[in-house]
Every structure is written in C-alpha cells, then in structure tokens.
Amino acid sequence: MRKEWMTIRYHQEIAHNIYELEVEGTLVQDMNSPGQFVHIKVGEGEPLLRRPISIASINHHDEAFTMIYRKEGRGTTLLSTKKPGDTLDVLGPLGHGFPVHLEKGQKALLIGGGIGVPPLYELSKQLVSKGVEVTHVLGFQTSSVAFYLKEFSLLGTTHIATVDGTLGSKGFVTDCLREKNIDYDEYYSCGPKVMLKALEETLTTANGYISLEERMGCGIGACFACVCHRQSDPTGNAYVKVCSDGPVFKAGEVVL
Amino acid sequence: MRKEWMTIRYHQEIAHNIYELEVEGTLVQDMNSPGQFVHIKVGEGEPLLRRPISIASINHHDEAFTMIYRKEGRGTTLLSTKKPGDTLDVLGPLGHGFPVHLEKGQKALLIGGGIGVPPLYELSKQLVSKGVEVTHVLGFQTSSVAFYLKEFSLLGTTHIATVDGTLGSKGFVTDCLREKNIDYDEYYSCGPKVMLKALEETLTTANGYISLEERMGCGIGACFACVCHRQSDPTGNAYVKVCSDGPVFKAGEVVL
Amino acid sequence: MSRLSIHLPGLQLKNPIMPASGCFGFGQEYSRLYDLSCLGAIMIKATTPLPRFGNPTPRVAETSSGMLNAIGLQNPGLEGVIESELERLKQFDVPIIANVAGSVTEDYVQVAKEMSTVSNVNALELNISCPNVKTGGIAFGTIPEVAMELTKAVKEVSSVPVYVKLSPNVSDIVAMAKAVEQGGADGITMINTLIGMTLDEKTGLPILANKTGGLSGPAIKPVALRMIYEVAQHVDLPIIGMGGIQSAQDVIDFISVGASAVAVGTANFIDPFVCPTIIHDLPEKLDALGVQHILELQGRSLPNGKRATYSA
Amino acid sequence: MSRLSIHLPGLQLKNPIMPASGCFGFGQEYSRLYDLSCLGAIMIKATTPLPRFGNPTPRVAETSSGMLNAIGLQNPGLEGVIESELERLKQFDVPIIANVAGSVTEDYVQVAKEMSTVSNVNALELNISCPNVKTGGIAFGTIPEVAMELTKAVKEVSSVPVYVKLSPNVSDIVAMAKAVEQGGADGITMINTLIGMTLDEKTGLPILANKTGGLSGPAIKPVALRMIYEVAQHVDLPIIGMGGIQSAQDVIDFISVGASAVAVGTANFIDPFVCPTIIHDLPEKLDALGVQHILELQGRSLPNGKRATYSA
Numbered sequence A, B: 001m002r003k004e005w006m007t008i009r010y011h012q013e014i015a016h017n018i019y020e021l022e023v024e025g026t027l028v029q030d031m032n033s034p035g036q037f038v039h040i041k042v043g044e045g046e047p048l049l050r051r052p053i054s055i056a057s058i059n060h061h062d063e064a065f066t067m068i069y070r071k072e073g074r075g076t077t078l079l080s081t082k083k084p085g086d087t088l089d090v091l092g093p094l095g096h097g098f099p100v101h102l103e104k105g106q107k108a109l110l111i112g113g114g115i116g117v118p119p120l121y122e123l124s125k126q127l128v129s130k131g132v133e134v135t136h137v138l139g140f141q142t143s144s145v146a147f148y149l150k151e152f153s154l155l156g157t158t159h160i161a162t163v164d165g166t167l168g169s170k171g172f173v174t175d176c177l178r179e180k181n182i183d184y185d186e187y188y189s190c191g192p193k194v195m196l197k198a199l200e201e202t203l204t205t206a207n208g209y210i211s212l213e214e215r216m217g218c219g220i221g222a223c224f225a226c227v228c229h230r231q232s233d234p235t236g237n238a239y240v241k242v243c244s245d246g247p248v249f250k251a252g253e254v255v256l
Numbered sequence C, D: 001m002s003r004l005s006i007h008l009p010g011l012q013l014k015n016p017i018m019p020a021s022g023c024f025g026f027g028q029e030y031s032r033l034y035d036l037s038c039l040g041a042i043m044i045k046a047t048t049p050l051p052r053f054g055n056p057t058p059r060v061a062e063t064s065s066g067m068l069n070a071i072g073l074q075n076p077g078l079e080g081v082i083e084s085e086l087e088r089l090k091q092f093d094v095p096i097i098a099n100v101a102g103s104v105t106e107d108y109v110q111v112a113k114e115m116s117t118v119s120n121v122n123a124l125e126l127n128i129s130c131p132n133v134k135t136g137g138i139a140f141g142t143i144p145e146v147a148m149e150l151t152k153a154v155k156e157v158s159s160v161p162v163y164v165k166l167s168p169n170v171s172d173i174v175a176m177a178k179a180v181e182q183g184g185a186d187g188i189t190m191i192n193t194l195i196g197m198t199l200d201e202k203t204g205l206p207i208l209a210n211k212t213g214g215l216s217g218p219a220i221k222p223v224a225l226r227m228i229y230e231v232a233q234h235v236d237l238p239i240i241g242m243g244g245i246q247s248a249q250d251v252i253d254f255i256s257v258g259a260s261a262v263a264v265g266t267a268n269f270i271d272p273f274v275c276p277t278i279i280h281d282l283p284e285k286l287d288a289l290g291v292q293h294i295l296e297l298q299g300r301s302l303p304n305g306k307r308a309t310y311s312a
C-alpha cells in the first residue's frame, strides 16, 4: 500500500452519471487482486475524507488502472470535473480481493449490481485468462445507467436484468438467476447489501464470495468505522473490518 | 452592485507573487469610480468568505476589468491557479472610490504602497484623461515585487522607492516625498495603514484621499465588521464602514 | 395555501426563511438587492438601550468552513433603531423579529418593553447568548435558572411573543431550553455561535482584536442539528433553527430535526441573494421528496417520527 | 538537544507529535507504512475492562471540514490490549499513552491500575469525554466534581502519570480543567469531539446508526484553540492539544496558545503519513519563525506572553 499522485489518462461519462476513469502511476505495480480498492482524496481540503473506489481493470503494461464510478454526492461530483493530465491523490491498493483459485475448465458465476459491477471486470479477465468459464449476470436500475456490456460479453455469456425492463430481463438479478438456472462451481458478487442478502438466500448450492461496502474513515483498518459482525457470533464481539479484512468475504461469513 | 459569473480573459504573474487578472462580463458596465473594489468568491465551498480586491483598470470597450493581487493566503493562492476561460463569482462594484474632481491643469500626487498601488492606476488614467498633471510615488518592499512601472510612467512622472534600495530611492514613500518636494493640489493614496498614517503626518499641506483596508464579512455594509472610528469622535459611537462608506476617505476623516 | 407558509406565535410567515440577527443589519443594504417582502421574516441586529460602538477591529476572521466574528453588538441604540431603522422597514410587507440584548436584566427589560410596542415588530428574540460581550451576558446563556428569570422578566413587559436564542456553549442544551420554556418563552431560536479563536500564523496572536469570537457557518451545522434534535424531543416550543444554512437542502435538514422555520446567517455574506435563492429552490425540493407542504417533513429525523406542533 | 524534544510528566518525547486516541488503532496498520519510532508518542485506542463491539454501522459520516464518528469504544478489552496490542508495540522506541475508558468509576480504576503496570505504558489518558457511549460517561466529562473524584480515584491506583482528556461539550472548560487539576491530574489532553449530527438528504434520518456522533477535524480547530487558550491561563498543568491538526502550522498554533505537545487525529485518515510529514516540516517552520526550539513559541498567543512551564 502506497500513496501516490497519479495522473489521469482518460476520463469519460460512459452511461448516465457513470464515469470511466483511467489513471497511471507506479502504484499499479502493487495491484494484482481483483476486488481490491483504492482510497481517493478528491479535493484539496474539501471534501475532507477519502473516497473508496474499486479497481475495475489493471493494465500493468501501461502502469495504469481503470475505475468506474457513479456521480453521487460531493466527492464524486467533484471527481467528475477532473481532466486528463490532472493528478489525483490515490492510496492503495487496499483490502483483500476475490480469490482467483478456480482451475481451467471450472465454471464461475459473476453477479454484479449497479455500481458493484466494476470490480467484477478485472476478476472476469483474470478468471478467463486462467481458462475458467465465466458467466455474468449484471443488474441495473434502467438501461441508461448500464455500462460495460460489450466488455463483459467478450469474456463470457452475459445476462442483463433491469428493474424497469428497459434492457435484458425485467427484474432483479435473483429473478434472472432463478430463471436461467446457471451451472457454476463458485459465485462472486458485488452490489448493494439487499442484493447480496437475496443472493445468499438464493444461491445456497455452492461456494460464493461477496464484496461489501461500508462507510469508511481510514480505509486501512485503524479506525474501526467499517466493522461487521460475523455470522458465527452475530451479536458478540467477533468482527471483521470491511476495509482491511474485506471488502471481499466468503458468502455466509459476515452478517449482512 | 450585482453578482455575476465573469470569465477570465488574461491571468499572469507579473512580479514575484503578484498577479494580473483580467475578467470580462456585463458587470463592468456599472464600473466607473477608481478605488472601488469587487468581492470575489474564489472556490466553491472553501474558502468560505469572499475576498475584496480593488479594480485596477476598467475597459468598457471590451466589458473587461483588471485586478492586480498578491498571492498571500488560501484565497489568493487558489485564485492564482485559475486559467483563462475559467469563470469567477464576482460581486461588485462595491464602495466609494476616489473623487476625480480636479480640473485640467491641476496637479495630483498619487502615492501607493505595495499591493495598494493597483487602484491608483485607474485613478491616474481618469485624471490624465481630464488633463490633470499626475505624479506617482510608488513604494515596494524590493525590486522583485514591483510592477506596472512602465504603465504608470506613461501617465506621468513616476518615482519609485524600495525599502531595500534595489530599485529607485532607498526607503519609504515618505522619505521619497520629503526628498522630492513635489507640488500638487490634491493627493490620493492607497497602501498599508502605517504608510497612510505617516502620510497624514507628512502631507499636511493639501487635501488628500486615502483608501483603507479592513477585514470584511459582507462587503456591502450589513455586518459591521469593517467599522472605523471617526477622528471627530475618536472614542465615541460615530463610525464609518470601510466597505460601504469607503474604502476611500478624506484624509483626516478616519482614525487610522 | 402556500406550500411554504408557516404560522408561529406572533408570526405569519410566507415561508420559513429569515435572515439571522446580525447578518443582515437592519435590512437596508439587502433592500437594494431585492424586495425584502419575499422573506419569511427578518431578524434585525441586536439592540441595546444605548448606542454601542462594539469591539475594535479586526472583527471577523475565517476558519475551515466557518468564520469567527466579534462585532460586539454595535448598534445605534433603542431610540435609533426604533426611529430610523424600524421606520424604514415599514415599507416592506414582512414580519420583524427584534433581537434584544444587554448586560443586565434591566437592559433587556427596557429594550423589550419599548420594542414590543413598535407596530412592525411582531416578536422579540432574546439574545442571551452573545459570546462577544464581556459583562454579564455569559450567565444568562449558560445557567438555566438565570435564563428562566430573565425570560420571565421580559415576558412580563413584552406585548409580543418572546423567542429566546440559545447558546451552544453549554453542557446541557435541553436544560437551557426547558428553563426558558418554564420562564414563559413562546419559542426558541438556536443556535448562536460557538466560541472560537484563530491566530495570525506569523505572530501567533489572535486575529480578532477581541481575541475570541463566535464561530458560524457550515462548520457548526452538525452541532446545530444535534442540539435542535435534542431540544425538539424534550420541549414543546416551536424552534427557529440556524447554524450553517446555505441551501434549500440545509433548510430541509433543520426542519427534519424539528425546527419550524430557519434563519440564514453567514451565508448572506457569501451570497447576498442566498435567501431569495433558497425560497425559490424549496418547492422543487418538496416535489423531489414528494410532499406538498414543507411541514410534512418536520421532525422526520426524530425517534418518534413527526413533530407537527405548528401548522401552516 | 533536538529542536523538537519535549519533556512531560512520564514522557520524554522526541517531538511533540503523537497520533490521537482512536485514530491510530494500536499502531499496527500504520507500522506497515512507517517506523513508529519516529513519533513523539502514541495514544492508543480507548480500552475498557471487557471487550466491546461498539456501535452499529454506519459509524462515520462527513460534514463540512469535519467528520462525525460513533465507534462506541470498540476494543479487545484490557486483557487483549495488554497481551497482544501492547506486546506488539514493544518493538518500537516510542512512549505509549494508554487511553482509559469505562462506564463507572470501577471500570476506570481497574483499567488504570493494570495498564499502568505494563512496561511500555508511560502515561494514562483518562477518557472522560467520549460522546458515544450512552451509560454514565457524560457526567464524568461535564460535572467538575465528578471529574475530580474520578481523577482522584485513578491517581490513587496508577503507577504512571495521569492525563485527563477534556470534553468540549461544556459551559465552562476552565472549571473542568481546574477540577481535574485538583483531583491530582498530571496533565490535560484536549479537546475530544463536539457532539454533532448529520442527515441522509433523502430520508432525513441521521446517517450514523448511533444518531449523534463526535465532530472532529479542521472544523473544530477554532474551538480547540480557544479552549486551550483559556485553560492555559488558569491551570498550571501541561496540555496536550488536539482538534483539527493537519499541518506543521497547525501544530505551531496549538503550541502558541499554550499546549506543550499535540495529537493528530482525523488527519491520519486523510493522509496516513501526516505525522511523519509534520515532524519533517516542523524544523523549517521554526527557522522561518526564527526560533531554535519549538517551546520558545509556547504561549506566545497568551495575554501575558510565554508560558514556559515545561522545557525540552
């Protein structure tokens, strides 16, 4: 983990309020695990705290990596005004990502919801390069905020669900999963808590990994802002920290 | 007085930490009196308060005006990063400027110290265009922070004093004044309080006008941040507000 | 019936937005920028029995997301305020809340008595919380019994409703609120400024001539929200909330924790048009939140949900 | 003799910079980023007799120039802290100040007694000011007599010097400082967080699961400076100052109003290298101000100039 002023190479709105941001710098040398994140200081002074954003794609050759974020509040709105050539204060890579231990020929199911989709892209690339067969189920609110469909399609079968039915099947990813009955050895998921919860209830048949979000202070494990109970001790003192023990956990490990 | 997003036309460092900044917009239509100022909101959010900056030169033809400022603290440091094409939130014109009531053939003495020099430039231009004979005495800390010497020379005799003697005569403007014994009908001055005080003691022979600085809240007369005692009632309740009654006052009117 | 209109003791407000005392003078300067009749009300600058010059300058300084002021209650005195300032304000169709200050109980009583008889003064705001005057003041704002007695004394002489302005520089804001309720206050306004200090980097000396000053602006908004949240749960009086309000969203936040109306202070210095802008922006916010009247949002932050004490 | 070294009761500091309690865990995470031996000291996270999970999440939220936290004193308990955390810290050449918390006097006494016997614990910091625990706590931090009694009780059992951490959520900070001085405290640390709240814009509900939280960061710096300025004039104890420190200039400001050393809290989250950066930047600042040792600047803001109680 390091802190580096990285330079913006590319920055574009790729769907409604969804931005793709590529930055370069030597910090990329440390990046390997899909599902890790960086902690970005957007403005000088305000906003005060860093913003956690997932690593969506790593490009070691160019010492660059890509993030995909949604313009939401103060921080991401300010971030969206940055231009190529501007520099960005990046701390990372942080946390523990998805394990990439499936073997050639095994099957992986990747399920993403909304702005939880980005980290699955690097994961999918790494799985595919190992010869794993990958199926994606990506859920979005509506077609205008969907992104990276082509990119995912190039890596494996890709099913889309939108809540309003404007793209792919109508409904949630869990509806889509029940319908398609996809075969897999392990599943990997990132998205809103409600989706992860529904998934844990739907996909009881195999090993799964889920990536969590929590409001963070330090992002490195020191402030205890991002603590969750363990399912093994749901009301006791056992805990995990999303920032340093996660954000990826084995399905069933953490109380959602 | 209006509030307008004005566009930066020109922005350059013209001496060590001294910047010339030209902005355009319809608000310039309201500008006439030299010595008035504008109140600038530099960042969105931080810094919180506006910054008072004098109008240094008005260009009605292009609907533009020029400011000259010193990079000091948070606000002016941030201001110095703005580029042509960027917009700036400007409130103005504010306050009462220097009276330009001398007649053709009369003599004006303009005395400026450091970052108090800028408003004298528009004043000098207006006096000269009325046919008034203008002499400038400009004081700076050292040669590297001196500016607009050529511009002032083109309008009238210009004496320079620097504290360290690296340019013009060594010493303060008051030293220079005592030495040169310049003839004038009225004097006009802007600079640090100590200089204005020394001036009022040195130049007792004629009418004078001085421009004051004070920390401001509103800049329009509502908050009572910038109040000074009157010399006619130095410890009583009589007062003037620098922002709305000034920043220009008749010499001897205000307790310095 | 407007979506923003609010009825409070002594006050029929077109909307819940009013400039905060001391941040709007007596309205004269802002009246050149827009029609003051668009405002919900105006809280005029603190008035003392006799004219005051206030503190030496510098009187303001900037801090992170905030500012410090130590004006020191400069004002033209009771007579000056009534004869020229309030007279001038009569041309506007807007309720006036007169901020009453002093050093001893008699000061407050005298100002309150005379002020409350002026035809366009609709309510008083007892300023028991000014951090910038050395004499007495502090006790009024920090000791519940003293605040209660003062409220009582003022209520006895006032012919219009009395709001008491609470200081945030206390250990127990609820105790203060209960005390003024017991003293007969018709409403509470909160919060005044937190006491703070900032230094000149080179000399290390305080920038304000008064050394300490009152901290206002966005920096104090979380403290204001918390205190109103607490008071709204324990006291039945209507609350006019303030502290760092800059936008329509900020107004919604204050209403959400239980305020019935709000005052905008420091933001007037940053954008002199902020009050009309907020008033303009509010209906759109209400649409986005799916409510017809702003008071439908009142108290929605509170543990037991809504607190609709006062209606439109 | 270093330009930054400072001697305080129980503490020989290489420099006046230490991470504030709760903002540095037990040092483990930061020890992967830099050598902790460069720090003046470390204030470790609050310890209670038994392990605590703390509050539900969200536990942090952002405000203008500040943040709110309601961690709720999560910690592995006295035994866990001593056996694993303090043990691990023994590899570093840095004094440890152990933050002692609890709900009742007995908690504090128990933790203090055992903590003070650990070989690398050089001093205790009595946390009588945590705003995020519901039971008891508040009275310790806001009632002078209660604070004095607690200080006394802890002093009796502690074998290392005891610093008491003051809450800013009080009407009279000087009274609190005098009370703990009378109780036998060896030093004061101040300030803890101001109590605040922030809301989710859409729902209007408090963002923190605990509803209220402690406000820290640059927003509170003016309040911290003012309180230290006041306490330094009335109490002889050394003060470790904190509240919004982010830079070497901020450190100079705190020393100027009378602090003998400082702690850096929230800024560690924004820049994990902030402590070593400040330590690196300080000598240049001293050069610019023309002083050899940092304590030459101590108390220069105060009415009677310097306050050089504690020397290098």
Ligand SMILES: Cc1cc2nc3c(=O)[nH]c(=O)nc-3n(C[C@H](O)[C@H](O)[C@H](O)COP(=O)(O)OP(=O)(O)OC[C@H]3O[C@@H](n4cnc5c(N)ncnc54)[C@H](O)[C@@H]3O)c2cc1C
Binding pocket: A037, A047, A049, A050, A051, A052, A053, A054, A055, A067, A068, A069, A070, A071, A072, A073, A074, A075, A076, A077, A115, A118, A119, A212, A213, A214, A215, A216, A247, D061, D062
């Ligand atoms: C491990 C991790 C990975 C993430 N990866 C991505 C990503 O790849 N793309 C993306 O668009 N978003 C991602 N998020 C969510 C992203 O961090 C928030 O959308 C962002 O912080 C919002 O900042 P803001 O200034 O726009 O919003 P504001 O509401 O102004 O933020 C205020 C505060 O709340 C925090 N906050 C608000 N929403 C969230 C949230 N959902 N999760 C955590 N903190 C939040 C902010 O960090 C900030 O401290 C991730 C979050 C986590 C924890």
Ligand SMILES: Cc1cc2nc3c(=O)[nH]c(=O)nc-3n(C[C@H](O)[C@H](O)[C@H](O)COP(=O)(O)OP(=O)(O)OC[C@H]3O[C@@H](n4cnc5c(N)ncnc54)[C@H](O)[C@@H]3O)c2cc1C
Binding pocket: B037, B047, B049, B050, B051, B052, B053, B054, B055, B067, B068, B069, B070, B071, B072, B073, B074, B075, B076, B077, B115, B118, B119, B212, B213, B214, B215, B216, B247, C061, C062
């Ligand atoms: C009527 C008037 C006209 C001015 N004209 C010019 C000009 O033409 N060129 C120029 O360089 N400067 C001018 N100044 C001074 C200029 O306003 C300050 O240098 C500037 O505000 C400093 O801001 P900062 O953010 O760099 O400093 P900071 O120290 O970060 O400012 C902190 C706060 O102090 C205030 N402040 C600091 N210094 C001054 C000061 N000298 N006067 C008033 N407020 C101050 C700021 O406005 C701000 O509120 C003028 C001041 C006044 C009152």
Ligand SMILES: Cc1cc2nc3c(=O)[nH]c(=O)nc-3n(C[C@H](O)[C@H](O)[C@H](O)COP(=O)(O)O)c2cc1C
Binding pocket: B217, B223, C020, C021, C022, C023, C045, C046, C069, C071, C073, C099, C127, C130, C165, C191, C192, C193, C215, C216, C217, C218, C220, C242, C243, C244, C245, C263, C264, C265, C266, C267
């Ligand atoms: C320059 C200034 C002057 C003030 N004068 C008064 C005053 O005379 N009487 C009063 O009750 N409050 C006074 N206040 C406090 C404000 O009315 C308000 O309570 C406080 O500033 C918080 O609101 P804000 O953050 O919106 O400014 C003053 C505040 C400022 C900034």
Ligand SMILES: Cc1cc2nc3c(=O)[nH]c(=O)nc-3n(C[C@H](O)[C@H](O)[C@H](O)COP(=O)(O)O)c2cc1C
Binding pocket: A217, A223, D020, D021, D022, D023, D045, D046, D069, D071, D073, D099, D127, D130, D165, D191, D192, D193, D214, D215, D216, D217, D218, D220, D242, D243, D244, D245, D263, D264, D265, D266, D267
């Ligand atoms: C996340 C967080 C946790 C904290 N935990 C503690 C604690 O356990 N004990 C304590 O005495 N203070 C605690 N504090 C208060 C800090 O030690 C410090 O007093 C306060 O944050 C002000 O300093 P700052 O503005 O530099 O953060 C905590 C502060 C934060 C932000």
Ligand code: FES
Binding pocket: A215, A216, A217, A218, A219, A220, A221, A222, A223, A224, A225, A226, A227, A241, A242, A243, A244
């Ligand atoms: S964010 Fe600080 S411990 Fe996870």
Ligand code: FES
Binding pocket: B215, B216, B217, B218, B219, B220, B221, B222, B223, B224, B225, B226, B227, B241, B242, B243, B244
């Ligand atoms: S700055 Fe507000 S009255 Fe002059």
